[in-house]
Amino acid sequence: MSQQAPAPSPPALPVSLAANPKLSTWLKFSRSGQVMVSPGKVEIGQGIVTALAQIAADELDIDLSRVQMIRASTAVSPNEGVTSGSLSIQQSGRALRHACAEVRQIFLQQAAERLGVGIDALGIEDGTISGPGNVRTSYWELADEVSLDRDATPGIKPKIATSRTLAGHSVQRIDIPDKLFGRPRFIHDRALAGMLHGRVLRPEHARAKLRELKEDSAQAVAGLVAIVRDGSFAGVVAETEHGAETALNALRKGATWSDGEPLPDEDDLASFLKAQPCESTVIGRKTATAPGAAVARTIRRQYTRPYIAHASIAPSCAMAQWAGERVHVWTHSQGVYLLRTDLALVLKLPVENITVEHLEGAGCYGHNAADDVALDAVLLAKYAGGRPVRVQWSRQGEMSDAPFGAAMAIGIEADLDAQGEIIGWRHSIWSNGHAARPGRAAQPALLAAFELENPFPRMVSTNPPQANGGGGDRNSIPLYDFPSWRIESHRLTTMPIRTSALRTLGGQGNVFAIESMLDEIAAERGEDPVAFRLRHLRDQRAQDVIRAAATRARWKPEKQPGIGHGIGFGRYKNTGAYCAAIAEIESAEEISVRKLTLAVDVGEAINPDGVINQIEGGAIQAASWVLKERVRFDRERITSTSWTEYPILRFSEVPDVEVEVIQRPDMDPVGAGEAAHGPVTAAIANAVFDALGVRVRDLPITRDRIITAMELS
Amino acid sequence: MPSVRFRLNGAEMEVDADPDRSLLDILRGQLGMTGPHFGCGAGECGACNVIVGDRAVSACDTPLWSVADKDVTTIEGLGTSERPHPLQRAFIAEQALQCGYCVSGILMSAAALLKRNPSPTSREVKQALDHNLCRCGSHNRMVRAVLRAAEEMAAG
Structure with a gap:
């Protein structure tokens, strides 16, 4: 019997298309010359809607202005889970590219039959299909004849990179004009007919219970519609926003709360994190293939990062309207279907009774209070007699009740041989989980659900599996060719401070730790940190971004007093975008970052200017995290509840940022939104060492931290 | 009342x-x-x-x-899409925002600046915008856009 070669695996659909195969879910044509494109991903300030429109227009051969992007809604959209993890281009983009390529073929087939011309003789220009002898028709003319209520088929070949005219080019974002002319585009600015306003009362002390609520002075507020109380959840509904605010203030004065639950010591987070009950997982292990040299010495270092707030410029907002047993919700959530799942759990209703529709909010950097406020609105709207209720959180609420990015303690041990080469590497992480998103567990993740008379248990954050990029352990496996390593993650099973997904999850902390340690070893060896990294990297794309950033920054600039330069490198999730950053810092009274030079490789960059914008924004946000940001608390309550107590980088403090995009049109596109944070964090820390000769291993790098580090060294 | x-x-x-x-x-x-x-x-x-x-x-x-x-x-x-203010044109040209929630306030700070100082330096623009917060990190594009608008206004 002869042995047969294994059959090639059959072509598969892109994941989002496999989950939502019906083509009409993704796009529809109108007779009036428009294409309605309906992705499941949402605009969160990252420009995704434009990039997806580019992909669709390109594949269909139509002008971009013909594309109407439909906002995600559980009533009509494909279910693409959550807009997160820098996956929208990968998931939605690939699905749309495939779906549009197939739809183009279907229309060509129909046109060929109608025109009596071979399909290969037809071409499409801005939606007009024409062939020899001046025969022509169009998508719009055929729109009623062609049914797209059919499933996508695997194996469709989209256009080759060189024949794309939109994808790969910078086009102006389609959402920007509305925002510059003050047109009501944000959820905050939308008014529904008959809309009422709601506000929710929350305790100052963490997790305090509402013992008593005197309602009389709130009752007296003009235009009050309802005071709602269910256990420790309490709120007001009023005819106007001003009335709701006034009633809330009155209600606050009438509220008596229990003591809260104790919070950790903000000045000793590492001890707290390491002392908690936890679940330990070995994330990765590599064993040396050949017996190596003996360990001459071991360097042990600990790095920490604090809790970090999303601190979006807008407080979260939602609207809800009941009709009998059905409710319609307007939200800036990252995942309309996931939110719906949790609302159904809380309301004990079938999901079919709930419609969740997306409207844009302010910049979203992960799981903030968008979902929480949606439940608030749903609960208050029950008492609004069928009128819609709009609820908006306060700045203070946004800064204290929304989930935070988790604090981390990271220990690294590096074994060096007699020549100072790394022969062993151990990386341990202590942190709460980095994800407690709605819609993924048997219990809801929404704040009000924990406050009801019959409360749901408070969710303790978990970590996504490594296959999805991991959570606290994200980016903890070294990209370098060390002969052996062991990576371990300790996820806390208690959670006195609420955490969930914030941009990069654990990636920022882990890249900061790895790249700081590497820098320290290179410095001890007297080896250039760029050369040291290149020597330990086998991946050409990794080497290319480092070289590109180094060339652009003229590495290494001459030493000047008070000025330092440092480098950081990472590949987001170890599978996504490559990014190298070089920081130039100045050390005076405070540390200031003067310049960040970055090189990035996202594969095919669909909208290069959009990629640069994301990288620039990520770099500046990371600089803000590193220099300033730290959620503050005493043993009873979060105290950083305003911009004064939670400062972020201001215009006068923002560094110059230069970004080089290495275009790889033939490589699959990946997201850019989270690539910069880790490398920039490490680059700044390494530049501080270059300037001052002191390693700051606890973020943020403030004047006080530098003084402490100097005293210790 | x-x-x-x-x-x-x-x-x-x-x-x-x-x-x-x-x-x-x-x-x-x-x-x-x-x-x-x-x-x-x-x-x-x-x-x-x-x-x-x-x-x-x-x-x-x-x-x-x-x-x-x-x-x-x-x-x-400030302006309309038919008759945009030079700042609005410049912000579009520079694609000077990400989420855009802060931008209406930033445009007003910038418009007030250009009225009293038609040809500001980059440093002066940053000073004028220093009480406006942007969380997405679009600062540098915004500064470029304000300078671009100033140039356009000076050119008449």
Whole structure:
């Protein structure tokens, strides 16, 4: 019997298309010359809607202005889970590219039959299909004849990179004009007919219970519609926003709360994190293939990062309207279907009774209070007699009740041989989980659900599996060719401070730790940190971004007093975008970052200017995290509840940022939104060492931290 | 209810409201002007900035009484898509925002700057915008856009 070669695996659909195969879910044509494109991903300030429109227009051969992007809604959209993890281009983009390529073929087939011309003789220009002898028709003319209520088929070949005219080019974002002319585009600015306003009362002390609520002075507020109380959840509904605010203030004065639950010591987070009950997982292990040299010495270092707030410029907002047993919700959530799942759990209703529709909010950097406020609105709207209720959180609420990015303690041990080469590497992480998103567990993740008379248990954050990029352990496996390593993650099973997904999850902390340690070893060896990294990297794309950033920054600039330069490198999730950053810092009274030079490789960059914008924004946000940001608390309550107590980088403090995009049109596109944070964090820390000769291993790098580090060294 | 008169984007207004209420509350609530955005309610972020007279102020901590008989300009009064202000054109050209929630306030701070200083340096632009917060990290593009608008205005 002869042995047969294994059959090639059959072509598969892109994941989002496999989950939502019906083509009409993704796009529809109108007779009036428009294409309605309906992705499941949402605009969160990252420009995704434009990039997806580019992909669709390109594949269909139509002008971009013909594309109407439909906002995600559980009533009509494909279910693409959550807009997160820098996956929208990968998931939605690939699905749309495939779906549009197939739809183009279907229309060509129909046109060929109608025109009596071979399909290969037809071409499409801005939606007009024409062939020899001046025969022509169009998508719009055929729109009623062609049914797209059919499933996508695997194996469709989209256009080759060189024949794309939109994808790969910078086009102006389609959402920007509305925002510059003050047109009501944000959820905050939308008014529904008959809309009422709601506000929710929350305790100052963490997790305090509402013992008593005197309602009389709130009752007296003009235009009050309802005071709602269910256990420790309490709120007001009023005819106007001003009335709701006034009633809330009155209600606050009438509220008596229990003591809260104790919070950790903000000045000793590492001890707290390491002392908690936890679940330990070995994330990765590599064993040396050949017996190596003996360990001459071991360097042990600990790095920490604090809790970090999303601190979006807008407080979260939602609207809800009941009709009998059905409710319609307007939200800036990252995942309309996931939110719906949790609302159904809380309301004990079938999901079919709930419609969740997306409207844009302010910049979203992960799981903030968008979902929480949606439940608030749903609960208050029950008492609004069928009128819609709009609820908006306060700045203070946004800064204290929304989930935070988790604090981390990271220990690294590096074994060096007699020549100072790394022969062993151990990386341990202590942190709460980095994800407690709605819609993924048997219990809801929404704040009000924990406050009801019959409360749901408070969710303790978990970590996504490594296959999805991991959570606290994200980016903890070294990209370098060390002969052996062991990576371990300790996820806390208690959670006195609420955490969930914030941009990069654990990636920022882990890249900061790895790249700081590497820098320290290179410095001890007297080896250039760029050369040291290149020597330990086998991946050409990794080497290319480092070289590109180094060339652009003229590495290494001459030493000047008070000025330092440092480098950081990472590949987001170890599978996504490559990014190298070089920081130039100045050390005076405070540390200031003067310049960040970055090189990035996202594969095919669909909208290069959009990629640069994301990288620039990520770099500046990371600089803000590193220099300033730290959620503050005493043993009873979060105290950083305003911009004064939670400062972020201001215009006068923002560094110059230069970004080089290495275009790889033939490589699959990946997201850019989270690539910069880790490398920039490490680059700044390494530049501080270059300037001052002191390693700051606890973020943020403030004047006080530098003084402490100097005293210790 | 006492009434306060002022000019909003060139039009005479008479508002019946408690004069101690914030201008932002009146603009967004009573007058339906949703261009100025609520961000903090404490005058710390600049998302609600409007121009009163010739100065950019945060509308959330400006009491209604203080604008009596004054000119108030919001983003809605800056320009339209048919007749954009040079700043709006420049922000489009530079793609100078990510989420854009802060941008209506930033445009008002920038417009007030260009009125009193038609050819600012980059440093002066940063100073003028220093009380406006942007969380997405679009600062550098915004500064470039303001400088571009200034050049365009100087060229006439």
